[in-house]
Amino acid sequence: MSLHLVNGITIGIVLFLIGVFGCMTQRNLIKIVLCLDIMFLGLILFFVGLGYTEGGTAPILGGYSVYVDPLPQTLMLTTVVVELSVTSLALALAIRVYEQYKTLDIEEVRT
Amino acid sequence: MSELLVGMVITPLISAFLLSLTAVSHRVPHTVMMRIRNTFSVLALTALVIQLLLLAPRVLSGEVVTYTLGGWTPFMGIALRLDALSFMVAAVSVVVSFLGMVYSFSYMEHIRGLGKYDAFYFLMVAGIMGVLLTRDIFNMYVFFEILSISVYILITTGEKKENYRASLKYLILGSVSSAFFLFAVGITYAITGSLNMDHIAQVMPAIMEEDPFPVYIIFSLILGSMGVKSGLVPLHFWLPDAHSMAPSPVSALLSGIVLKISIYGLLRLSFLFGDSFLASDSVLMIVGVVTVVVGSVLALVQKDLKRMLAYSSISQVGLIMTGLGIGTDLAVQGALFHVVNHALMKSGLFLCAGVIIHQSRSREISRISGVSPGMALCFVILSLGIVGVPPLNGFSSKLVILYGAVEAHYTSVAGVIVLASVLSCGYYFRVVQSVLTPRKWKRTYNPPVPWTMSFPVYFLTAVCVFLGVFPLLGLSVAELAILVGGG
């Protein structure tokens, strides 16, 4: 197992931090929702990276000596579903907010 | 017998699904549909109550009921477990959600016509039960998300612009905190190779000895994300909006139960790091004290009744956290009892506030008037309970926390708790004054209060008085929860 700096874990963490940074800086609701997506994307990558083994294969049938840990991948299926519903709900709410306030700028939505 | 644990999660989940189906059908007349929905909701919640009652004797004798899904070994598969700690919170949750449902029969009548309210209400209950029962931390994350998503939707049922704003704010902050939680789960999996709480707790001491830094990261992330969900002070910003904008029965559940679920989550997860990890660093205690003070001071300046109640919740959550942070058995016992007490009192207060707002047609504290005597009495009793006046339940739990604080030589913390009760006296008596004033204007039509709205309030008030007069009922369960729950 070689130590590449560019692997699922580091990229995942970097993406996660980018998402957090976006949530801290973006002024537009849609962009904030996108940043949430980036955060979760990073997390998904992080999890998949955790289970990844150099040269491993999918453990579908027996007979492999080196295989990828399947548990994080299955977990991430659930996370993808959860994230999908959160994003769709957020976007739906953003539409309603836009209807009511005629803007998506968080500063004006504040009150 | 332990199959009932699955039942407790599945029952509300299936009910939510079936109730969402009722939104599709259009052939059935509206009134019939409403009756079907009401009957079905009551039946589902009764089933939940019966399941809890069946398990109660075993749990209360100190037994731990475990069920492993799919027959996998506990370390591999997902285990559900009911011990005294989760039973205590689950019992309160089921009671309050039952009463909240009964309350919404008339309060939410026109919104419930659409059918989505019931469905998401049950989804929320399913999330609550799942978080309480699961022993798998990723599973806990999923149930937290189920709970949160249904809460986001329930907040919007008022369909005003403030509702959407509050819900979106909660959604963004809640999702960020969930992401932090998921991150913590990932790191835990990376260093322990397991998601089962028992297994993690077993291997954790060795890891702590080797390199404690990742464990500290996990702890901070969990504390942060649970802090957001339970409204600890530098993270509480979503709470007043969400709790005051939600319809009253939902506010009651949010303040009464959902906050307590996050506290439960924090407590449960803190057992992963060893018995007294929460107490060893006084971080939680200090954050709790800050929360108590800031919550009280902010509640003092609110003009809106429900917003004031929301800030009061923040302050009470701070009190609970202080008790947990002190970490001695006595303090934790008091904090756990206060979890129960505050759940009952605050949900009662929010339900009562719904009736008060309905009767005086104003949410502003200074403009409340013309409240019916029974409701005024309930409001007075419940708020006295929060202030901590004997012989109500809030007094007993506060007293136990105070004893715990002094026993652990945190006399100044005890002083702050006492100061907070004086402040709470300040903000509750302002409302009590207005609640007692007779109606200021002439109105021919006096809005009737149906029994479905008044009964839950009376019931909760009665329970509060009962628990206050006989505090050992709650304290002994809390004691059992510490004995059995730790681990």
Place this chain on the structure above:
Amino acid sequence: MVILGIVAVLVAGAVMAGIVKGRKRRYLSLVCAVLSLAGVLTYADTGTVPEVYRIALWMNPVELSLRVDTLSVAFSLVVSLLFTLAFLYSGYMDIGRFYSLLLLDLAVVLLAIFSESVLFFYAFLEMSTIITYFLIIHRGTPPSLNAGFKYVLMNVGGAVLILLAIVVKGPPHAPILFVTGCLVKMGSIPFHVWVADAHPQAPTPVSAVLSGAMVKLGVYAVIRFAPVFSLDNSALVPFALLSMMGGVILALVQKDIKKILAYHTVSQVGIILLGIGLESELGYTGAILHMINHGVFKGLLFLSVGCVIFATGERNVQELGGLLSQMPLVGTACLVGCLSISGVFPFNGFVSKTLLFHAVPSGWMKGVLFLTCAGTVASFTKLFRHTFLGDVKRSSQPVPGFMKIPLVVLSGLCLGLGVFQGLGGYNVWTGSAVIECLLMIGTGLAIYGVAWKMKILFRIPEIELTVDKFYSQAGRSVRKIGIALDVLCARDINYYVAFMVVTILSFLFWTTL
């Protein structure tokens, strides 16, 4: 278990009074109060050996223990008598929850008096505080609401200090906390603000009870539970002297008759406190005696002044006058009260004041006590003269009979307790005591004369407002902090997320530290 019987009767009466309507309510509560008085009277022959009853409560970690001894019986007798007379007196206000609350209050106060452990004393004290709050705001006018708010905030504050003392249980903090809590409850001078507001705003029977029973509970707590906290009683002396003088000076310049009486409560409580602070047996006896006597004559004064207010609808002394001819009985009763509180023989105030006077050792303290008594004389000369003598300024309506009976009973008690006070062999009826008394009256009249000439009798001084201002300023600054925090919290979501990240990082920093 007579006490439990009394409490059961009172609680049942309170529930019934909420249910029945009209006049029956009053008769019912009167019967309950008389029953409780009779019940307490059965303990009257209690000897010097205290009896302790322990009652295990179901599902409670602590057991309720009641202690019946001379002190508690004497105090409870005064309290239940005052409550009974208050019920008799309050026939003119016929509103539902009043009777229920007053009955509950009596039950709770009796339990507080008899309870042996501090914790239960605290519990009942707090309950009585809350019930009294609802009695004070009974009229529902904005001033009474404000007075009630001040009352409840300060008294709950005092009560929780006592609670904290109970929990801390030991020096160095517990005695200080306990004493502070008791001083707030009894309205001693740095904490007297609520007394001056709550007494005038409460309905008259409630003011009588408030002054006779509630305020005394603080004093009673000090007498009863000082040993528990190993309290140094001499620490009370400065507060006592401050309250004595301050109360009298403030009373001397008031216009509102009920406010005059309220400030005299402050000053008389100071005298009682002085007796306790002396730490001599004589001082203790004098203090306890004065506590009981003060309950009687202050009750009488409040009730007779209440009759005046009922008859004329006026509370300003300057607007009153010449009422003695119109209501001779009320006037006489008021005179008895005035003489009694001034410590003129042969009324009960004389006995206890002389005792305390003899108990005071040092010269200057004696001087302060003497000046206080003289000031009391001056202030009551003012009250009586401007209310009952002089020209008639106001027409008055007749006072119903049921309001007069309590006055007669209490006047009789003032005289009876003065003449037949059993003092365990100590004789106060000496020539020197009478001369002291006459000297005091002379000084008092001189003070009144000088003050009248200098026209400072009706000028409310700055000092009263300053102390009040301190508390309101404290309240306002908490409010300001709150508003500032509220503004601070209203930010964008960006800031909230940033807060979250910073908080998590600081948690991390903290735990790794």
